[in-house]
Amino acid sequence: MNRKEGMKVASIVKSFAIAGVDGYLVDVETKTICGQPMISIVGLGDTAIKEAKERVESALNNEDFTFPQKKVVINLAPSDLKKSGSHFDLPIALGLLIETDQLNPKKMEAYGVLGELSLNAKLRTCTGVLPMVIAAKEHGMKNIIVPRENVKEASAVKGMNVYGFNSLKEVVDFLEEKKEYIELDKESMPTNEKKAYLLDxxxxxxxxxxxxxxxxxxxxxxxxxxxxxxxxxxxxxxxxxxxxxxxxxxxxxxxxxxxxxxxxxxxxxxxxxxxxxxxxxxxxxxxxxxxxxxxxxxxxxxxxxxxxxxxxxxxxxxxxxxxxxxxxxxxxxxxxxxxxxxxxxxxxxxxxxxxxxxxxxxxxxxxxxxxxxxxxxxxxxxxxxxxxxxxxxxxxxxxxxxxxxxxxxxxxxxxxxxxxxxxxxxxx
CATH class of the missing domain: 3.40.50.300 (P-loop containing nucleotide triphosphate hydrolases)
Structure with missing residues (x-):
């Protein structure tokens, strides 16, 4: 997310991937270059990641954000490790907003991001959140953005500030400090507290x-x-x-x-x-x-x-x-x-x-x-x-x-x- 005078470098949003039961850091790098308008996702992503470009484009248009009319290259680094899952949708969308100057890049420096986007820009729950939040903590990160339904799972990791949202618009408004974050009511959240066994x-x-x-x-x-x-x-x-x-x-x-x-x-x-x-x-x-x-x-x-x-x-x-x-x-x-x-x-x-x-x-x-x-x-x-x-x-x-x-x-x-x-x- 650093920008040099006279040359625009790739925007970077921090996200994570899963290897076995452990998470590891992934830099979602976004860069617009001259060429026919299209999105190219590289970095050994699976089919769900390749299909993210359609979901992200629809989500951005649904929220009246400007979609870049250039060729967009998105790299998931490290590029030599295979990655899977739909949770890269939100990091890709935020990277595009930063790259097109619709979001301040400094707002993203302190956050890790996970989340699947619907075509209507709603955030959907994703799998493997817990090991990825643990990986964020191991890399010294304190803040993590996840879908609202994943807040309880992510909150199991002590010492992390977990922010849950229902849509892309809510995430952008929070990062731009247009709206104050409203914490999820702990009493209304589902819980797995120990219950009496039905069998004895x-x-x-x-x-x-x-x-x-x-x-x-x-x-x-x-x-x-x-x-x-x-x-x-x-x-x-x-x-x-x-x-x-x-x-x-x-x-x-x-x-x-x-x-x-x-x-x-x-x-x-x-x-x-x-x-x-x-x-x-x-x-x-x-x-x-x-x-x-x-x-x-x-x-x-x-x-x-x-x-x-x-x-x-x-x-x-x-x-x-x-x-x-x-x-x-x-x-x-x-x-x-x-x-x-x-x-x-x-x-x-x-x-x-x-x-x-x-x-x-x-x-x-x-x-x-x-x-x-x-x-x-x-x-x-x-x-x-x-x-x-x-x-x-x-x-x-x-x-x-x-x-x-x-x-x-x-x-x-x-x-x-x-x-x-x-x-x-x-x-x-």
Missing amino acids: FKDVQGQDAMIEYIVIAASGGHNLLMLGTPGCGKSMIAKRIPTILPSMTEEEALEVTKIYSVAGLLRGKQSLIKERPFRAPHHNASTNSLIGGGNNAIPGEISLAHNGVLFLDEIAEFSKNSLEALRQPMEDQVVTISRVKYTNTYPANFMLVAAMNPCPCGYYGKDRCRCSDYEVIKYRQKISGPILDRMDIQKNVNPVDFMELSKDFCGRTSKELRERVEFSKEAI
């Missing part, structure tokens, strides 16, 4: 021995395999495990929220995730959805379960390739996804909880079972030795006689079990 271990009857194993697994973060007949309570128990895990630290909450932000799963929540995640993919899930992948190498289920629980119900029904792909992440607690255009490393420190039947029909050892020995062996061999070796606790879950269930039963609550788990963690 007090509902589990007749599985006292299994619950003891669960407490041990939760205390040490051990992987767990439960074998039992259908209806014995394996899934019921597994879904309640997050309710007894220790509370996440602020650092752990930031790690989890960054992953969900990059994956685009924070829309409408806009807050730190304070409860440990619980992921339960279906057994027909592909290897890419489980480990991570796709064209942009996005996080998979094992990363979304970071610092929480990954529950594989009917684990023997998962494809062999998907299960074998878990071996390295379970050992290293990170997963590296390589694609032609992207190579990203995501954290994957999760507690694996798996459930399976003892045989194809599920009633091994009972009169109703008609499975042959060969079928039983073949079924159990779907889980390879290396995977079983990583399952620290393997326990048979016995069925509970329905006639022995009591309406007046009052088992140990999740709160009581959590206190035991936290006491064990502190004692280690």
Whole structure:
């Protein structure tokens, strides 16, 4: 944004991009040169970035700003790193306004900018805001401009002044000091404050021995395999495990929220995730959805379960390739996804909880079972030795006689079990 007499240099607006779950600084450089009116965006941007020129032109015309009748070159520096996302719309629009002397360049020196523009110049929420705001703080920036709906997410980073707006016009009026910024009402903002769990271990009857194993697994973060007949309570128990895990630290909450932000799963929540995640993919899930992948190498289920629980119900029904792909992440607690255009490393420190039947029909050892020995062996061999070796606790879950269930039963609550788990963690 520096200008020299006799020569007009490129305008620069500070923005950010994502590499894995970390953000990095991007200079959005804008320069008008002689030539046929058009916009050329360079710097290894994806399709969403290339399409920004139509959105930006429409937004500027909608707000009665003058669109330059020259060739416009926009460079996203560093130019050797691939970039994706629609959040460069607002930085590009502001760069064009600076380049055409419709906005004072000095106004932008203290701000980082993120935001997608609609054709009507409205600001839309974008993904990956949290790691990008963290990157802004690491680069010594104090002020960040984001869409109004991303304010809560961005505000999770302490020490940053977050400004949220609904339109391009509001941003320009604020920067030109035409209007005073009105802070978002904290009480009206959606929140993820810790709530009481709907599930509780007090509902589990007749599985006292299994619950003891669960407490041990939760205390040490051990992987767990439960074998039992259908209806014995394996899934019921597994879904309640997050309710007894220790509370996440602020650092752990930031790690989890960054992953969900990059994956685009924070829309409408806009807050730190304070409860440990619980992921339960279906057994027909592909290897890419489980480990991570796709064209942009996005996080998979094992990363979304970071610092929480990954529950594989009917684990023997998962494809062999998907299960074998878990071996390295379970050992290293990170997963590296390589694609032609992207190579990203995501954290994957999760507690694996798996459930399976003892045989194809599920009633091994009972009169109703008609499975042959060969079928039983073949079924159990779907889980390879290396995977079983990583399952620290393997326990048979016995069925509970329905006639022995009591309406007046009052088992140990999740709160009581959590206190035991936290006491064990502190004692280690």
